[in-house]
Amino acid sequence: MREALCLWFCVPLALSVVLLGAGCDSAPSERRPVSSHRENARIPKPWAAPPGDAGRAWLQKAIDYGRTGQWAEALEALDKAAELNPRSWEVHFAKGCAAAAQARHQEAVGEFTTAVELAPDRPDLYLIRAGAYCETGRFDLALRDQTEAIRLSGNAWPAHLQRAVTYVEMAQYENAVQDCTYVLRLNPDVPGAYFTRGRALRKLRQYDPAIKDFDLA
Numbered sequence: 001m002r003e004a005l006c007l008w009f010c011v012p013l014a015l016s017v018v019l020l021g022a023g024c025d026s027a028p029s030e031r032r033p034v035s036s037h038r039e040n041a042r043i044p045k046p047w048a049a050p051p052g053d054a055g056r057a058w059l060q061k062a063i064d065y066g067r068t069g070q071w072a073e074a075l076e077a078l079d080k081a082a083e084l085n086p087r088s089w090e091v092h093f094a095k096g097c098a099a100a101a102q103a104r105h106q107e108a109v110g111e112f113t114t115a116v117e118l119a120p121d122r123p124d125l126y127l128i129r130a131g132a133y134c135e136t137g138r139f140d141l142a143l144r145d146q147t148e149a150i151r152l153s154g155n156a157w158p159a160h161l162q163r164a165v166t167y168v169e170m171a172q173y174e175n176a177v178q179d180c181t182y183v184l185r186l187n188p189d190v191p192g193a194y195f196t197r198g199r200a201l202r203k204l205r206q207y208d209p210a211i212k213d214f215d216l217a
Contacts, residue, residue, distance in 0.1 A: 055080065055081030055082065055083070055084035055085040055088065055091060056081075058077045058078070058080040058081035058084065059077070059078070059081040059088070059090060059091055059094065061073075061074075061077040062074040062075075062077035062078045062081060062094055062098070063094065065077060066094070066097065066098060066101070069101075071098050071101060071102055074094075074098050075095065075098050078091055078094055078095045078098065082095070087118060088118070089114075089115040089116075089118035089119040089122070089125070090115075092111045092112070092114040092115040092118065093111070093112065093115040093125065093128070095111040096108040096109075096110075096111030096112040096115065096128065096129075096132065097128075099111060100131070100132055100135070103135075105132050105135040105136050106136060108132040108135075109129060109132045109133060109136065112125060112128055112129035112132055113129060115129075116129060121152060122152075123148070123149035123150075123152035123153040123156070123159060124149070126145040126146070126148050126149040126152070127145065127146060127149045127158070127159060127162055129145050130142040130143075130145035130146045130149070130162065130166070131162070133145065134165075134166060134169065139166055139169055139170050142166050143163065143166050143167075143170070146159060146162055146163035146166060147163065149162075150163065155182075157182070157183045157186045157187055157190070160179040160180075160182050160183050161179065161180070161183045161190065161192055161193055161196065163179050164176040164177075164179035164180045164183070164193070164196045164197070164200070165192075165196055167179065167200070168196060168199050168200050168203070171203070173200040173201075173203045173204050174200075174204070176196060176197065176199075176200035177197055177200045177201060177204070180193045180194075180196050180197035180200070181197065184197075191216070191217045192217070194213040194214070194216040194217040195213070195214065195217035197213050198210045198211075198212075198213030198214040198217060201213060
């Protein structure tokens with residue numbers, strides 16, 4: 001379960017790399033694999049406040065606080081940024097990240113939902129909300145968001161990987177294998193896809209291919 005949670009929150013950042021060239025320390029060409037170990041939830045490191053945002057100075061302060069785990073200070077700065085620009089999806093996304101980092105997942109869902117409403121064409125927002133839904137056990141809503149992200153992203157592989165993790169949690173193992181196989185066909189250097197497919201194959205009692213996938217993860 002801990003490995004699954006990492007993928008729910010790390011994969012949306014990988015999708016930002018694939019689609020937008022932002023959200024991860026390395027460039028897309030470096031093909032940085034998604035970790036199969038839990039990492040601390042955080043505001044994406046490369047983020048900067050968007051130009052022209054009336055609250056950009058406060059948003060940037062919040063991002064800087066979030067990088068060092070100063071969540072109380074980050075939330076105070078985000079509240080001030082939201083007062084200046086309540087229609088900024090970036091502010092609500094950052095508030096959701098801060099809430100998720102403190103395991104306040106229902107609050108995170110609310111902030112991510114506002115971000116989705118303000119920027120409904122961004123697939124990464126659906127994926128990050130799906131991660132928060134998974135943390136609260138609402139896998140059906142997570143699956144809905146992940147499928148929408150796949151549609152909006154043009155079948156980007158990170159969206160399929162995150163959906164595969166949810167399929168495993170919902171005991172839909174054949175669907176998980178299908179999504180992971182799709183991911184590995186596009187990018188064979190994703191340990192999380194081997195690990196997730198291995199989990200699904202083990203549940204299907206296909207032990208030899210499961211062991212092979214675990215060895216590659």
